[in-house]
Amino acid sequence: DAEITQSPRHKITETGRQVTLACHQTWNHNNMFWYRQDLGHGLRLIHYSYGVQDTNKGEVSDGYSVSRSNTEDLPLTLESAASSQTSVYFCASSVNRNTEAFFGQGTRLTVV
Amino acid sequence: EDKVVQSPLSLVVHEGDTVTLNCSYEVTNFRSLLWYKQEKKAPTFLFMLTSSGIEKKSGRLSSILDKKELFSILNITATQTGDSAIYLCAVGNSGAGSYQLTFGKGTKLSVIP
Numbered sequence: 402d403a404e405i406t407q408s409p410r411h412k413i414t415e416t417g418r419q420v421t422l423a424c425h426q427t428w429n430h431n432n433m434f435w436y437r438q439d440l441g442h443g444l445r446l447i448h449y450s451y452g453v454q455d456t457n458k459g460e461v462s463d464g465y466s467v468s469r470s471n472t473e474d475l476p477l478t479l480e481s482a483a484s485s486q487t488s489v490y491f492c493a494s495s496v497n498r499n500t501e502a503f504f505g506q507g508t509r510l511t512v513v
Numbered sequence: 514e515d516k517v518v519q520s521p522l523s524l525v526v527h528e529g530d531t532v533t534l535n536c537s538y539e540v541t542n543f544r545s546l547l548w549y550k551q552e553k554k555a556p557t558f559l560f561m562l563t564s565s566g567i568e569k570k571s572g573r574l575s576s577i578l579d580k581k582e583l584f585s586i587l588n589i590t591a592t593q594t595g596d597s598a599i600y601l602c603a604v605g606n607s608g609a610g611s612y613q614l615t616f617g618k619g620t621k622l623s624v625i626p
Contacts, residue, residue, distance in 0.1 A: 434614075443618040444556075444601065457611065491555065498612035499544045499563075499605055504555040 404428075407492050407505035414512055420479040422508050424492030432495045433475040434502060435459075435467060437488040444491065450475055451498070482512045515540040519602050519617035526624055530592050534620045536602030537584040544612065545605040546578055546585050551619070552598045559587070559600075592624045 405426040414420050424433065435447040446459030448467040456467050464486060466478045479486055489509050493502040516539045526532055536546065545563045549556035560569045562578035562585060569576050573592075578585045589596055599619040605612060 432612075436616075441618070444603075444616040446613060446615075449613065451611075459613070498607065501547055501558045501561050502614060503558065504549075506554045 405492060405494055405503055405505040407490075407508050409508060410506065411509045412511070414482050414510070416482060416484060416512055418482050420482050420510065422477045422479075422490055422492075422510070424475045424477065424505060425473055426492075426494045426505075427473065428494060428496070428503070429472055430494035430496050430503075431472070432497065432502070433469070434493040434495075435465070435475065435477045436491045436493065437461065437486075438491060438507075439488050447477065447490075448475075479510075482510075484512050486510065487512045515604070515606055515615045517602055517604050517615050517617035519600075519620050521620060522618065523621040524623070526592055526622070528592060528594060528624055528626050530624075531588065531590045532592060532622065534587040534589075534600050534602075534622070535584060536586070536617055538602075538604045538615075539583065540604050540606040540615060542606045543580070543604065544607050547603045547605065547614065548576055548585075548587050549601040549603065550598045551601055556601055589622075592622075594624050594626060597622060597624045 408423045434449040436444040450469040492505040495502040520535045548559040560576045565580040573590045576587045602617040603614040
């Protein structure tokens with residue numbers, strides 16, 4: 402079955418380290434998204450991509466970057482991890498614009 | 514700034530009760546409204562609504578959109594403990610070729626036996 406997977410599922414890192422969270426989907430969806438979910442804030446958009454070589458900033462993009470070199474993957478990089486980036490991160494994909502997005506299982510990141 | 518507000522933030526009901534969850538929004542270039550259910554992990558898709566007044570139904574869940582008054586409701590009849598979850602409302606908005614989902618903070622539903 403086609404799916405969207407995130408790795409790792411849990412990670413603890415130190416302040417200042419570079420961290421990359423992986424997202425891989427096998428639906429051949431054009432659109433991919435990264436969200437973070439925090440208590441009291443709900444899901445907030447970090448970055449998104451509409452296709453290979455396309456990346457766009459979302460509402461809370463500072464300190465994060467993404468790259469899209471193929472259809473299946475959208476890795477999220479924290480350039481220099483900060484405690485404020487402790488959160489649960491969700492990757493999602495959709496077949497095209499204005500269709501439902503399907504979510505991965507999430508990565509719980511703790512920055513100490 | 515786009516805004517999606519859900520109410521109530523949390524709700525406790527007994528099995529068999531009927532519940533109504535609310536979602537109001539203020540967004541530019543509205544395209545769609547989506548409902549998701551989030552149990553312990555990933556949000557799972559329930560409904561997408563684009564037209565006013567047309568009810569979408571799946572089993573005991575139903576939802577309707579009012580684009581004039583800018584809100585949607587999600588109804589769950591004959592609730593079961595398995596309905597306990599956070600229900601997320603999201604609004605899709607587009608502009609300058611982009612399309613984004615803006616999420617509300619969710620309603621936490623607890624169904625007790």
